[in-house]
Amino acid sequence: MSNKxxxxxxxxxxxxxxHLVRLLVQKYPDYHIVNLDALTYAGNLANLTDIEEAPxxxxxxxxxxxxxxxxxxxxxxxxxxxxxxxxxxxxDRSITNPLEFVETNVLGTVNLLNVAKEAWKGQPEGxxxxxxxxxEVYGSLGEEGFFTEETPYDPRSPYSASKASSDHxxxxxFHTYQLPVVISNCSNNYGPYQFPEKLxxxxxxxxxxxxxxPVYGDGKxxxxxxxxxxxxxxxxxxxxxxxxxETYNIGGNNEWKNIDLVHKLCDILDELLxxxxxxxxxxITFVRDRPGHDRRYAIDASKIRDELGWEPSIQFEEGFRQTxxxxxxxxxxxxxxxxxxxxxxxxxxxx
Ligand code: NAD
Ligand code: DAU
Numbered sequence: 229m230s231n232k233x234x235x236x237x238x239x240x241x242x243x244x245x246x247h248l249v250r251l252l253v254q255k256y257p258d259y260h261i262v263n264l265d266a267l268t269y270a271g272n273l274a275n276l277t278d279i280e281e282a283p284x285x286x287x288x289x290x291x292x293x294x295x296x297x298x299x300x301x302x303x304x305x306x307x308x309x310x311x312x313x314x315x316x317x318x319x320d321r322s323i324t325n326p327l328e329f330v331e332t333n334v335l336g337t338v339n340l341l342n343v344a345k346e347a348w349k350g351q352p353e354g355x356x357x358x359x360x361x362x363x364e365v366y367g368s369l370g371e372e373g374f375f376t377e378e379t380p381y382d383p384r385s386p387y388s389a390s391k392a393s394s395d396h397x398x399x400x401x402f403h404t405y406q407l408p409v410v411i412s413n414c415s416n417n418y419g420p421y422q423f424p425e426k427l428x429x430x431x432x433x434x435x436x437x438x439x440x441x442p443v444y445g446d447g448k449x450x451x452x453x454x455x456x457x458x459x460x461x462x463x464x465x466x467x468x469x470x471x472x473x474e475t476y477n478i479g480g481n482n483e484w485k486n487i488d489l490v491h492k493l494c495d496i497l498d499e500l501l502x503x504x505x506x507x508x509x510x511x512i513t514f515v516r517d518r519p520g521h522d523r524r525y526a527i528d529a530s531k532i533r534d535e536l537g538w539e540p541s542i543q544f545e546e547g548f549r550q551t552x553x554x555x556x557x558x559x560x561x562x563x564x565x566x567x568x569x570x571x572x573x574x575x576x577x578x579x
Contacts, residue, residue, distance in 0.1 A: 232284075234260040235467075236307045238292055238340065239314030241265035243422045244360070246275035247460040248311065253285045255464070260284050262305050266291045270317065272570045274561065275421045292336035295343065302347040309356040310344055311467060312337065315391070318425055319364075322387035323519055333390035334397070341401045348407075357409045358467050359398040363452070363479065363525050364388035365413060374528035375413075377475045384520050402473050410470040412463065414478040415527045418547065419456035420554040424565060427451075428548075431490055432555045433562060435497045435508045445517030447487030450524040454480035455547040458540045465536050476536070479527025482544045487512075496552050 233256075240249040240263030252261045265271045267289055279285055286305075290297045292314050315333050316322065322329045341357070348355045366375040367382030383392040401407040418428045434441050462478045470476060484492075494508035532538045542550075555562060564570040 232258060232260045233308050234262065234305050235309045235311060236262050236264055236301070236305065238264050238310070238312045239271070241267060241271035241273050241275060241287075242313065242317070243270070243275075243419075243426075244417055244456055244459055245313045246272075246421055247419070247456050248313070248463055249276060249285070250279055251457070251460045251464055253279045253282050257284055260286065260305070262286045262288060262301075262307070264288045264290055264292070264301065265314065267571075268316075269571075270423050272421070272423075272565065274564060274570050292340050293331060295339055298339060298343040299346070302343055307344075307347070308354065309358065309467065310340065311358045311360065311463060312340060313360045315394075316387070318423075319385050319387045320425070320518060322385055322390070326386035326390075329386050329390040330393075333387075334393045337394035338397050341397060341407065345401060345405050345407050352406060352408050355408050356467060356472070357398070357401075357407055358463070358470075359395065359409060359411045360463065361395050361411055361413045362388065362391050363413050363415045363477065363527055364522065365392040365395055366525075368522035369524040369526055371524070374526045375477060375479075376528045377413075377477055377531055384522055388522075399473075408472045410466055410472060411475045412466055412470075412478050412532075413475065413527075414459055414462070415452035415454050415480055415525055417456040417459050418453050419551050420558070421561070422456070424562060427486065427489075428493070428551065429555060429562075431493050432497065432552055433566070435494060435511065436501070436556065436559075438511065440513040441490055441494075441508075441511045442513055442515040443487055443490055444515060445521060447490070447514060448485050449521060450483050450485050450526070451489075452479045452526045453482050453484060453489075453544055453547075454478065454540060455542050458542070461541070462532060462538050465538050466532070469536055471535075476532045477527050477529050478532060478538075479529040480540050480544070481527075481529065482540070483524075483526055484544070492548065493552065496549055497556075500552060500556060
């Protein structure tokens with residue numbers, strides 16, 4: 229057993245998790261960062277090839293719902309903290325298969341809480357259980373207003389209901405067992421390594437391949453977009469400086485109606501791909517709406533700004549251009565994901 233500060237990051241092979249793991253491994257050479265991931269369709273170790281040999285990094289493949297496995301893991305590493313991101317994360321999939329979301333997001337989180345509670349029994353000082361959640365738990369906004377940390381929960385999709393449930397359990401473990409928890413609820417992330425089922429990488433890929441751009445409903449649904457590395461920086465700050473038992477909203481202060489965002493993507497990619505201006509907009513196709521589609525999300529992030537000094541580092545225009553360029557420069561990564569070849573990586577690397 230080492231004296232190093234050891235953090236368990238769950239879901240570290242996913243989109244946000246991989247950015248967080250990279251940040252922690254590079255910023256804290258004296259820490260030991262353990263990435264636990266089941267490598268579902270959304271988990272991709274190719275997201276982390278640049279740091280996989282770092283001496284302060286370990287990867288463990290496993291499932292947060294498995295009690296004995298998680299107990300062994302806590303015994304093996306004697307974690308000081310947990311940053312919990314592992315989840316089923318795509319709303320459309322939750323509409324098709326809600327139970328999978330209950331299993332991972334609810335049962336998996338409660339299992340993790342139980343295992344941490346047992347492992348830290350009697351000595352919770354200096355420990356931290358950080359639960360990473362979403363703004364979707366607050367429901368849907370009209371034209372006006374913002375979600376604050378006091379907004380009542382009103383989840384409306386199986387995904388957001390499962391995340392809301394997990395948030396409630398995390399708070400219950402704070403109040404009932406004094407588990408030292410902290411929670412954040414973040415808006416939509418964008419950036420490199422996002423699975424191309426989500427709006428932005430899906431649109432970039434379809435524009436690249438000259439395929440139809442499926443916009444749900446009237447396209448006037450609104451999301452507040454945050455650069456993924458800004459989310460990772462906020463998580464780092466909250467893990468180290470957030471108040472135990474508190475919740476922090478994280479957002480980009482950067483609202484876009486979907487159709488405006490898709491137009492913007494088309495224009496940037498026309499420029500980057502050397503197409504005539506307006507060419508990619510011709511690909512836009514309005515399709516059947518998502519059932520129960522939340523109209524608008526927008527975050528009031530003044531608490532984390534005022535208490536911890538966090539603000540988004542870049543605005544959408546710049547972040548979006550960087551994202552589009554990244555997907556064009558990393559067509560191999562995209563192809564690997566789309567063809568399923570990325571799943572062979574683990575077999576090759578860890579056989
Ligand atoms: P993702 O789908 O890209 O990654 C999820 C990761 O969890 C994958 O690597 C997957 O293999 C792993 N995983 C799934 N089930 C598991 C299990 N049973 N055991 C262990 N690992 C498992 O998700 P993401 O977009 O990176 O989101 C990460 C977290 O942040 C989620 O909790 C999500 O609810 C939350 N969040 C996401 C966003 C967003 O815009 N993407 C915004 C706010 C909050
Ligand atoms: O708000 C945070 C949440 O953001 C996270 O908790 C989720 O994990 C993450 O998936 C994301 O949820 P959304 O449902 O907002 O993201 P998605 O990329 O699926 O869709 C963004 C918007 O674009 C939404 O209004 C639906 C619309 N859309 C999406 C797809 C995939 C389309 O119009 N066409 C599409 O093909």
